[in-house]
Amino acid sequence: MADAVMPVAHEAISPEEEIYLKHHFATPGQQMDADTLGMWTFLITEVLFFGGMFASYAVYRNLYYGAFASTSKYMNVTLGATNTAVLICSSLTMAMAVRSAQLSKRAQLIRYLFLTMIFGTIFLVIKAFEYHDKYVEHLIPGLGFQYEQFPQYEHNAQILFFLYFAMTGMHAIHMIVGLGLLSWLAIEAYRRKYNENYFTPVEMVGLYWHFVDIVWIFLFPLLYLIGDR
Amino acid sequence: MATIAHEIPQVAPEEVNYLNVEHGWKSWLLTTDHKRIAMLYLFSITAMFFVGGLMAVLFRINLLQPEGIFSPETYNRLFSMHGIVMVFLFLVPSIPATLANFLIPIMVGAKDLAFPRVNLLSWYLYIAGAAFTLYAIVRGGVDTGWTFYAPYSSTYSNSYVLAAAMGIFIAGFSSILTGLNFIVTVHKMRAPGMTWGRLPLFVWSNYATGLIQVLGTPVLAITMLLLAFERIAHVGIFDPNIGGDPILFQHLFWFYSHPAVYIMILPGMGVISEIVSCFSKKRIFGYNFVAFSSMAIAVLSFVVWGHHMFVTGESVYTGLAFSFLSFMVAVPSAIKVFNWTATMYKGSISFDTPMLYVFGFIGLFTIGGLTGLHLATLATDVATHGTYFVVAHFHYVMVGGMVMAFLGGLHFWWPKMTGRLYPEGWSKFSALIIFIGFNLTFFPQFILGYLGMPRRYQSYPPEFQALNVLSSAGASILGIGYLIPMIYFVWSWKYGPKAGNNPWGAAGLEWQIQSPPTTFNFDETPIVKEEAYNYGKLEEILG
Numbered sequence A: 001m002a003d004a005v006m007p008v009a010h011e012a013i014s015p016e017e018e019i020y021l022k023h024h025f026a027t028p029g030q031q032m033d034a035d036t037l038g039m040w041t042f043l044i045t046e047v048l049f050f051g052g053m054f055a056s057y058a059v060y061r062n063l064y065y066g067a068f069a070s071t072s073k074y075m076n077v078t079l080g081a082t083n084t085a086v087l088i089c090s091s092l093t094m095a096m097a098v099r100s101a102q103l104s105k106r107a108q109l110i111r112y113l114f115l116t117m118i119f120g121t122i123f124l125v126i127k128a129f130e131y132h133d134k135y136v137e138h139l140i141p142g143l144g145f146q147y148e149q150f151p152q153y154e155h156n157a158q159i160l161f162f163l164y165f166a167m168t169g170m171h172a173i174h175m176i177v178g179l180g181l182l183s184w185l186a187i188e189a190y191r192r193k194y195n196e197n198y199f200t201p202v203e204m205v206g207l208y209w210h211f212v213d214i215v216w217i218f219l220f221p222l223l224y225l226i227g228d229r
Numbered sequence B: 001m002a003t004i005a006h007e008i009p010q011v012a013p014e015e016v017n018y019l020n021v022e023h024g025w026k027s028w029l030l031t032t033d034h035k036r037i038a039m040l041y042l043f044s045i046t047a048m049f050f051v052g053g054l055m056a057v058l059f060r061i062n063l064l065q066p067e068g069i070f071s072p073e074t075y076n077r078l079f080s081m082h083g084i085v086m087v088f089l090f091l092v093p094s095i096p097a098t099l100a101n102f103l104i105p106i107m108v109g110a111k112d113l114a115f116p117r118v119n120l121l122s123w124y125l126y127i128a129g130a131a132f133t134l135y136a137i138v139r140g141g142v143d144t145g146w147t148f149y150a151p152y153s154s155t156y157s158n159s160y161v162l163a164a165a166m167g168i169f170i171a172g173f174s175s176i177l178t179g180l181n182f183i184v185t186v187h188k189m190r191a192p193g194m195t196w197g198r199l200p201l202f203v204w205s206n207y208a209t210g211l212i213q214v215l216g217t218p219v220l221a222i223t224m225l226l227l228a229f230e231r232i233a234h235v236g237i238f239d240p241n242i243g244g245d246p247i248l249f250q251h252l253f254w255f256y257s258h259p260a261v262y263i264m265i266l267p268g269m270g271v272i273s274e275i276v277s278c279f280s281k282k283r284i285f286g287y288n289f290v291a292f293s294s295m296a297i298a299v300l301s302f303v304v305w306g307h308h309m310f311v312t313g314e315s316v317y318t319g320l321a322f323s324f325l326s327f328m329v330a331v332p333s334a335i336k337v338f339n340w341t342a343t344m345y346k347g348s349i350s351f352d353t354p355m356l357y358v359f360g361f362i363g364l365f366t367i368g369g370l371t372g373l374h375l376a377t378l379a380t381d382v383a384t385h386g387t388y389f390v391v392a393h394f395h396y397v398m399v400g401g402m403v404m405a406f407l408g409g410l411h412f413w414w415p416k417m418t419g420r421l422y423p424e425g426w427s428k429f430s431a432l433i434i435f436i437g438f439n440l441t442f443f444p445q446f447i448l449g450y451l452g453m454p455r456r457y458q459s460y461p462p463e464f465q466a467l468n469v470l471s472s473a474g475a476s477i478l479g480i481g482y483l484i485p486m487i488y489f490v491w492s493w494k495y496g497p498k499a500g501n502n503p504w505g506a507a508g509l510e511w512q513i514q515s516p517p518t519t520f521n522f523d524e525t526p527i528v529k530e531e532a533y534n535y536g537k538l539e540e541i542l543g
Helices: A028-063 A065-072 A077-102 A106-136 A156-190 A200-223 B002-006 B025-029 B034-062 B070-106 B114-138 B152-156 B161-188 B201-234 B246-263 B266-280 B285-304 B316-344 B352-375 B378-384 B388-418 B423-450 B464-494 B536-542
Strands: none
Touching: A028 A065, A028 A156, A028 A200, A028 B161, A028 B201, A028 B246, A065 A156, A065 B025, A077 A106, A077 A200, A106 A156, A156 A200, A156 B201, B025 B201, B025 B378, B034 B114, B034 B388, B034 B464, B070 B114, B070 B161, B070 B201, B070 B246, B070 B266, B070 B388, B152 B161, B152 B201, B161 B201, B201 B246, B201 B266, B201 B285, B246 B266, B246 B285, B246 B388, B266 B285, B266 B316, B266 B352, B266 B388, B285 B316, B316 B352, B316 B378, B352 B388, B352 B423, B388 B423, B388 B464, B423 B464
16 A cells, blocks of 8 residues: 555557647646646736726726717727627637537638638728728827817827727737637648647637637727717 | 676766757757756846846945936936846746746656747747847936836836837746746646645745736736837827826736735745755645745735835825735745744754855845835835835845845755756855845945935935945945856856765755756656655654
8 A cells, every 4th residue: 555656647548649749748638738728827818918908998987987988979889899790700610610620620620710710800901990980080199189079078088099099909919810820720720730639729729719809899898888879 | 797797887978968968059049948948047047137236236336425426317227227127137037937947847747847838938038028128228228217107207208218118028928928837837747646735835936926927917018018109109098198197007017016026035935945944854844834825925915016106196095905915915924934944943954055045035034024014004104115225125025035045046956957066165155245245235225214315316415325335335245245156156067076866865856866857857757655845754764
């Protein structure tokens, strides 16, 4: 009993699984667990990264509620709502992509990855149009900001617009990074890298993509729907 | 039998280890071995330590005379760059990125950290961040203080704020990735039998540090980014012209930077726990309390940031709450000090160099910690806020605590990292010199602060000269004390006597393997049957 040895985790590792096992892990399960925990931890850092801006938003919305509410008149809710729908669809296709990878359905996986990229691109194009509108309407702080309809809010409304550009801009950068990751996944999938034995990268990028979508789910009401219209 | 014995070569070939397994710059710059990355970090942070130290030498020279030597602008840049380099490029990565990077996989019985390539990426990010900061220094520096308070940093300063802020932003991500790697490694890479209750306390304290790095640093990153936007666009959320609140910057900044203070001490506490147990040849007293006090410090560190802002427009009730919470942090800190002391009680203490640093740490950290209580008290903080009392307080913790622990740890694990011993006499001598130089530098600053000398001023009234000269004299002794180990470590790397695998008779897992370790640390995944402090066996044998 004294020398009872705890078993080293010797799950049977098939040769197919072993190709994907990195040298410092004992089992594919351990590798998957570590990758998943690492991704979730990274997403927590992302929550805090955006959290700094959400906290600032909360402070100023309390201080300058009137000014913040007045900005809703200038936000294009139709485009914002369309983008929300586009992103929700992209989350669905991403989830389908992960499922396809788990089932070793390569063609389907590539198809869903491309669909997700198309939705992501549509989002960014619409966002670019919105930014252009803001530029035309002189609503970019620091670039000849004009706020003639509510002169009493001319100063404080700039804070909301600054936050609007900072938060949606940071979100858009995350989308662009996501599109890069999806392109990489598509290439790797084309090279037959992913199958039921190894689909971790697809699942991890999926987590990231869903996170970026959820950020938008918070941004849309907070930035577009403050005041009644 | 005899014939076979003759065939064994007389001179044993040198063992393959992580240092000699590959050669050439590529084998270092593209390595994913946590031990090599730790060494890369060790060289980098040592270089930054001397850059930051050089700034300190210059402004201590300035303070020799009441009217100063440099212009006030130059002086502002010197102390700002000293703070920025020392905090973000030396203290934050000091123990985690070097000793912990080297030791955590070995201590938990793994071949490497969970994400070896991310580990290498973190070093490159650190180098990029350091490059931005050095660029700012070369171009003329930053004069905002290490805290970058808006609106001065965002609008009015004429110095290279943008480059330095970007440097900190980038270096922040290297810190995040280190913390993330530690958290995942501790959760998922432990060898069979390495339960949470058997984890070495060094691992516990770095795990707690990892939590702070992961939860705090992103907030600093976004704050620096918003500050940079504001500086470029001349408008932003900290800009009072449009109703922005500069105090919000302070809240966001200290939300990271107070927990960061614990990034800069918790790993040191872990080092002390290991050394004190080994050189007392006794099990650490109250293992569970020491382990959980690390976690308690990590949690509490996030709810005390307001004590930096007692005089910056905080409501009385907020101040009261933050004051109370700040006192709470003293409890787990004190638990550690009591437990280290109790570990030594009736222990078989040997006075090797690492242990000398432990004595230095316990004494100096206690002074630094207790003066922290003065500053956590609302009324006394109003009197001492922004004086040299504060400067002395945090240097007792950061330098008297963390740097002592870093040097202690470096001496303790140097034989494991390089396979060589350092000269015993010189190392004891330099430990003594550092202790004397440190106290001579910073103790007078407590008195200066108590007498009301404000920090961050280039000139001062003549009656403060004697204490300032004492402090500058101490700083030069301290500087020599830091140079001596630098020299003998370089010497020992090449010429030091072979250390053997376990020169201290230590019980931890890292001492049971070859020195220096092989690339994958263990030939076979170890099976852990006991904790790392089983010095009790010795007592059993001796009765």
